[in-house]
Amino acid sequence: MSVFKLPWKEILKYTTVAFEMAKSVKESLGRHEPAPPRGQGPALSEVVARLSTVERGAADQAELLAKLASHLETLSSALRAVSIRIAIAMGLALAALLIALAGLFIR
Helix, strand or coil, rough: CCCCCCCHHHHHHHHHHHHHHHHHHHHHHHHCCCCCCCCCCCCCHHHHHHHHHHHHHHHHHHHHHHHHHHHHHHHHHHHHHHHHHHHHHHHHHHHHHHHHHHHHHHH
C-alpha cells in the first residue's frame, strides 16, 4: 500500500463490521433478566450463567476495540500522508503565485 493513497475500500469494508458488532453489543446490553422475587437470592448456577454472559460480552467488546484501533491506526497514517501532500501542494501553489507576481512586475 502506497503511503499517499487512502485505502477507502478497506475503510468502507470494515464499517459494516463495526456497525454490526456495535449493534450486537447494544442488544446484549439491552437484555435484562427478570429479577428474582424478594427474599430469594439467585441460585449459584444463575450467577455463574450471568457471569459467563458478562465475560463473553467483555471479550466481544475487547475484540471490537482491538479491530477499531487497528483501523484507526491505518486511517490516521493515511490522513498523515494526505496532510503531507496538501503541504507540498500549498508550497507549490505559493511558489507559482510568487513566480506569477514576479512575472507581472518584471515586464
